[in-house]
Amino acid sequence: MGLKQERWVGLFSLLPAFLLLAVFVGYPMFNTFFHSFTEWDGVTSTFVGWDNFKTILSNGDLPLMLRNNLIFLLSVPGILFISLTVSVLLHEEVPGWRLFRSVYYLPAILSSVVIGFLAKSMFTNKGIVNTLLENAGLGAFTTDWLNTVPTEFMILILCFYWQTLGQGTLIFLSGLSSISNELFDAAKIDGANWRQRLMYIVIPSLYPAIFYFTIVNVIYVFVGLFGLVYSITGGGPGYETTPIDYMIYIQAFRSGNMGYASALSVFLFFIVMFITWIQLKISKRLEQ
Amino acid sequence: MRMRRWSVLSIALMMLVTMSLSACSKNENESASTGGEGQEKVNIVFWNSGFATIDENNKAKKKEDFYISQAVARYEKAHPNVKIDVQDVPSGDELFAKFQTASIAKNGPDLTVLWSGSYMLRFKQFLEPMDSYFSGEERSRIVGWSATTEDFTADGKAYGVPFGTDGTFLLAYNKKIFADAGIDPIAQRPKNFQEFVAMLEKVKTKDITPLGLFKDSFLHVPDYWIAQTVDIPGLDSLVKGTTNFSDPKLVNVMKGWRELFEKNLVIADDSVRQLFIQEQLGMTVGANADILNFSKEMGDKVGFMKIPDFSEDVKIHDGGPGGVGAAFVVTNYSEHKKETADFVKFLMSKEEQINKIKSGEARITVVNDVDVNEYVSDPLVKTMQDMANEPSTIFWPDNVYPAELTSEMMSLQSLVSSGKMTAEEFMKKIDQKRDSLLKNK
Numbered sequence: 001m002g003l004k005q006e007r008w009v010g011l012f013s014l015l016p017a018f019l020l021l022a023v024f025v026g027y028p029m030f031n032t033f034f035h036s037f038t039e040w041d042g043v044t045s046t047f048v049g050w051d052n053f054k055t056i057l058s059n060g061d062l063p064l065m066l067r068n069n070l071i072f073l074l075s076v077p078g079i080l081f082i083s084l085t086v087s088v089l090l091h092e093e094v095p096g097w098r099l100f101r102s103v104y105y106l107p108a109i110l111s112s113v114v115i116g117f118l119a120k121s122m123f124t125n126k127g128i129v130n131t132l133l134e135n136a137g138l139g140a141f142t143t144d145w146l147n148t149v150p151t152e153f154m155i156l157i158l159c160f161y162w163q164t165l166g167q168g169t170l171i172f173l174s175g176l177s178s179i180s181n182e183l184f185d186a187a188k189i190d191g192a193n194w195r196q197r198l199m200y201i202v203i204p205s206l207y208p209a210i211f212y213f214t215i216v217n218v219i220y221v222f223v224g225l226f227g228l229v230y231s232i233t234g235g236g237p238g239y240e241t242t243p244i245d246y247m248i249y250i251q252a253f254r255s256g257n258m259g260y261a262s263a264l265s266v267f268l269f270f271i272v273m274f275i276t277w278i279q280l281k282i283s284k285r286l287e288q
Numbered sequence: 289m290r291m292r293r294w295s296v297l298s299i300a301l302m303m304l305v306t307m308s309l310s311a312c313s314k315n316e317n318e319s320a321s322t323g324g325e326g327q328e329k330v331n332i333v334f335w336n337s338g339f340a341t342i343d344e345n346n347k348a349k350k351k352e353d354f355y356i357s358q359a360v361a362r363y364e365k366a367h368p369n370v371k372i373d374v375q376d377v378p379s380g381d382e383l384f385a386k387f388q389t390a391s392i393a394k395n396g397p398d399l400t401v402l403w404s405g406s407y408m409l410r411f412k413q414f415l416e417p418m419d420s421y422f423s424g425e426e427r428s429r430i431v432g433w434s435a436t437t438e439d440f441t442a443d444g445k446a447y448g449v450p451f452g453t454d455g456t457f458l459l460a461y462n463k464k465i466f467a468d469a470g471i472d473p474i475a476q477r478p479k480n481f482q483e484f485v486a487m488l489e490k491v492k493t494k495d496i497t498p499l500g501l502f503k504d505s506f507l508h509v510p511d512y513w514i515a516q517t518v519d520i521p522g523l524d525s526l527v528k529g530t531t532n533f534s535d536p537k538l539v540n541v542m543k544g545w546r547e548l549f550e551k552n553l554v555i556a557d558d559s560v561r562q563l564f565i566q567e568q569l570g571m572t573v574g575a576n577a578d579i580l581n582f583s584k585e586m587g588d589k590v591g592f593m594k595i596p597d598f599s600e601d602v603k604i605h606d607g608g609p610g611g612v613g614a615a616f617v618v619t620n621y622s623e624h625k626k627e628t629a630d631f632v633k634f635l636m637s638k639e640e641q642i643n644k645i646k647s648g649e650a651r652i653t654v655v656n657d658v659d660v661n662e663y664v665s666d667p668l669v670k671t672m673q674d675m676a677n678e679p680s681t682i683f684w685p686d687n688v689y690p691a692e693l694t695s696e697m698m699s700l701q702s703l704v705s706s707g708k709m710t711a712e713e714f715m716k717k718i719d720q721k722r723d724s725l726l727k728n729k
Contacts, residue, residue, distance in 0.1 A: 039728075042392040043413050125555045126563055147556060147706055234503075237702035238709065250699070253385040255692040256410055 040259035052263030072221035083168025108166030112227025175209035337379035338401035355647040398622040404435035405687025421629035432612030448615030455576035456608035500560030513598035542711030607680030
């Protein structure tokens, strides 16, 4: 097969995927961009120029939503640390590692809504958490977990960790399995202790996995929290736990402002693009 | 190579054709197909969020044991060319989102049940007006049309058909707990909010949480107090912006809402029904559907009272929110609008309303040619039907506000109950939201 022929075959092979992407990703994206400049109820749209974006910047909700996203963003290093620790322990085959490997992964297969409802039932006024506290003589520590901030954030982040731990552990375990045993043996012969092996062999070898995990979860806290927020706090009280993606839902499906919701989506798109760009830059620096 | 290149092309084309065909076949399934004897087979898709199809207390019950399955079977027998495809969907926000997206794509149902008033009118662009399908006579035997018309009048342009009535929303109380606290809430009915608080405080002395509310109970209690303070024309003025929510009288209502939480007289939790049945609460809210469940579970221990008046100066006394809270709607993109409207008429017919009541799934009705008292012996049901017909029962205020305003109220009200926002700030925010909605109208 000549080079020219190969090129054509390659192009045609990619064509179905490109078509599918264009239809199912490209068109909705273009549509959202277009409708962000309109007042749209889903059927009729009126061009309003930059009005939706001006409203986003001027109605006072944006700082609160960004604050909420920032709180979740700050929780990413925590789950990174926990996942890393758990995977290293599992890799070292601590007693019961086979059981723990399954136990940690189990929540990853549950949907956000299931995890959310489980957490909700645990933390209601008369739920198991308050009951246990009361039975343990710690009645003074009982609180209305789901109606107050910051306890609502605490529960949301707990659920996020619970859901993500399995995925993180899996990623890091696969990264750990690619590290040569000879390297560990050599380090042991040289007298490196567990901490030194972790700091100078394990973590540097896992940089690609750490970077991947971080970038995926940073994007997740901007675009994937909907399920948890919807099932646990409903964005409340007020808009105190409403991140941008949940506000998009409120505007589009509770208020019927689909044009405004589209503008918020575009706004979110650029925020995520910007953060990803920064992370890529940092990653390149680290590689160097 | 020529062969191979064409193979690749063929595969790509086949994939496209397959996708197109599968899309077409889906449409075919959802629309009408021709019957065997040349008669058009009509398939009506009904997104059911209003009729029971599962019994939480009896999981062994099959779908066929419920009223709607039996009614559909009767209808299909009488109309062999019609197939009613009943698909269960959750109600409220989930249904609204599903209905909105499906309607934009024009692949929603032929028929569904939406919350009435502004919730339903938000989707007006997808709804078939019902006026041409219902004669004056047919319309006159159903009450509550004002909940389905665009101007909230009984003879206005209707975008839905009254589905049923919520009766009057009540407070259910545990007689034993109240008696232990030395209270008879009926004989000593609180005349105003302060007396209501005093009553709840007495219950609290017995180490029982006095009142349990759902998280959305703003709609059941303070929203009603606002409505009873201003009356129905007053609600209209609030919506039109000729009066303000920040009126001191209405601000007081929100202050009262805050006070209930501040004094720890209430918990807001979606499990309050269970907690009430387990006798962990002195009182909770309940509607038409709850009264029999509470009685069944708690026997004589349960009593019912109307929500106390907020003050002695209110315009409507001794009432409650309620009325026609939901409506049948037919989509304007349905290919079988007439057949769907006919099915709705069938469900609203005298015979079917009687069947529904006899099945035990409906307790009261919105048709005026059926006397519930002939078919039920439970005095609670009779009382509820009487109360539903009282003029003091106010149509759900949130169904009157624009949906966006209700959404804002529901989002912000919990800030007042948690003390993060003052009553004045809340009402000002609602006024601002209302004004911005009016400006963009």
